[in-house]
Each structure stands twice: as C-alpha cells, then as structure tokens.
Amino acid sequence: MVAVTIYLSIANMKGGVGKSTTAMMLADTLSAHHRQRVLVVDCDAQANCSQMILGSQGLRAAAGQRATLTHWLEDIVEKGSGDFFGAVRPCASGLEEIRINRSSSGAPGFGDVALVPATPELRFAELAFDHKSFDKRDSSRPRQQLHAHLCQGLSSLGSFYDVVIFDCPPGFTTIAQAALIASNAVISPINEDPVSLWSLVAFRDFGLTRTLDKWEANAHRVLFTKVNSAGAAAARAKVRSDVRSAGFNMLPVHIRHVSQAVKWVQRPAADSYSTFAEKYGPARQEVQALGQATMEFLAGVNVQGEANV
C-alpha cells in the first residue's frame, strides 16, 4: 500500500513507444483495481494523454477555462507564478466502474483519476520559459527554475493524491527534466527493436545520469509495449537480452499490440464511458498485471529518500 504521494515519470526519449497510452493505462488500473487517487500531469505538447482521458471536447473546455499546464506555464512566464491547483481537472476518469462508484456515496471501492491537461501550445510556452530563464553561465538554470515552480504547484495539492504520473514528452525537454527531478521512480516504455534500446541507453546515460545525476537502477523499470508476438522472435529476444545486459530492470509484464489502441486515441465524447473490459479488450489482463507490477515496484522505491518535491 502506498502511504505517501509517489511521483512517477513515464519517460523515454523515443517517440511512439507508448508513453501516453501507458500513463493512461496505469491511471485506470491503479485507480480501479488498487484504490489509488491518481493525478496525471500531461507534460507532452502532443496532448495525446489529455485527449484520451478528457476527449477532444473536454480538452477544449479545459483550454477555454485556461485550466491546463500550458496556461500555468504561460502565467509563470508572464506574471512570475501560475495556478497549478486550478489546472487540475478532477474526476476525469472515463471508466464506467469509477463513475458508478463516484455516484454511489459510501462505497469507497475505487480511487479516481484527475488530470492536468496539456495543449499543443505547451511547447511554445516552454520555449518562452527557456529563453527567459537562460543563463549562459549555468545551463541547468531553466530546469532548476521550472522544477521549483512544479514543486510549488504540486505542494498546493497537499497529499490528496496517492500517485502523480508525469506523462513526459519524447526528447529531453525542460518540462521533462523538471518532472524527472521531481520523481521517485521512472517507467520507460520501449518497443522490441534495437533503436528503442539505443534511445533508452542514451536516456539513462546522457539524460538521467550525466545531466540530472539521478539514475538509480532500483527506481527505474522498463516496460515492453506494442509487443507483436508474430515473427522475428530471435531479434526480439535479443533486444530483451540486451536490455538486461545493459543493466536495466524490466517490469514482469508486457503490453501486446492490440487494435483497441486505435480507439484509445479518442474518447467518443466528454460524457462517454467504457468499462475496463470494454476499453482494453484482449489486453485487459495485461493492463491489470501492469498495475499490480507497478504497485510492487513503487512499494520498493525509497519514497522519503528519493522524493524531490
């Protein structure tokens, strides 16, 4: 059982490996099967996670109310501070089980999912922040300053959430760095191909270790996603073997490639709901196993020692 807020980054430098889908899956299974109150912070200007959780209409509504990470960061650039608390969209889960539980008082069987959404303009707000905080004598200044703002924002939430999930963008942007500094643990989704592993090694060696001085094997897990068991078995086995040889720990579960992924991209409407089984179809047991494996992983993370919020 998680006792205090845990900050978990879903991060890897390579795009298209399933980071946002993993973030959404984890939010769903941790809330529905482990009673966790989960906050997802979408740090990615692609806004995939926001669209999957809120739907396009819900995301537009949040943007209309200036309740997004983009607006928080724009306000920091323009006014020196932003309202992180006001950017949180509570009760954002699209799971029918959680909606029913929410409407029936006195049945605290599940947690819920809240979201700080992102919009495509986030990247430009981040660039403005980078330019404003640039210091040629100290290249770490933008990430340190953004980390301080992020910590201030997260502190405004108190200890209401059990798990905060940062859905990091591809690459190694300032927001991603701030989120990684704040995190107790990291899960890196990768695909079974050699370039995914190459990217993962660069992420660890150049990013977490050299740039942030933060990598620790026990606080980092690799998750294979979009696994297609047809063909190229030897090549895929070699990637897994190479991941182990490179010193990474893997979660004891993988997520298969399923056609449902196409539908995850868009919630049909802001008031649309799916059961867990309907949403994840043939991958539902794997998603549930991912939740269990993640809870076991997080239970072994040194929360007090590693937290940087």
Next chain:
Amino acid sequence: MSERTRLPPQLALNRFLDAVRDEAATNPGFRGRLLEALAIEIYIEGEEEISAVDPIGLARSKSEATFRRVYSQLNATALRAVLRDADLATATDLKGQTKASLIDMLWSRSRSRAAERGLE
C-alpha cells in the same frame, strides 16, 4: 490493361460512367460520397441508405429536423450500429438507451464531432 486502346470519345466516357454507376450501386459508402458531392437535396430512406450516410456530415449540412427525420426511420439496433461505426459511442454509452435517446445522442455527438473537425 497493358495495351493502350484507341476509343471514340463518347465510348470512353460511357465506359467510365458505367464503372462509376456500377460501383455506386454496390458500394453504399461510395454512393454516399457522390451524393454529398452533388450538394443537392436527396431524399434518403431505407436502412441501407441511411446507414451508409456519414452522420457527422449530415449533422453539418442539414437542419436538426431533417437529421431527426432521417434517423427516426431506423430502429434502435440500427441506430446503435450507426453510433458505434462512427466512433460516437461506446457499448457502455449505448446500454439501456431508448430509440429517442439514441437519436438525441447521435445528433448532439455528431454536431460536437463536426465542430471538433472545424466543419461548422
């Protein structure tokens, strides 16, 4: 088709139009696209014709009254199929809905999707 054939212009056009007509007769989706491109008032009736129409395009181009008149010809099972095929509803959303509430859902979500796509 590897050899080029010399044809009189009218015969070439007839062959082309025959191919379009044959495809439109057997492919409801293609027929729907042709009718939409014509941009004239078409009377749509029958489950097959209505099911082939894109509800989002119809919500954009027709009045609410026309939209409801068209879809009121379908039974609840066919309306559920239209909503699911257009990714406008999940199975959970469709559970326990009456024909009237399905038409309401189809109208409101088709309008919202059209707005999302900038088709308003």
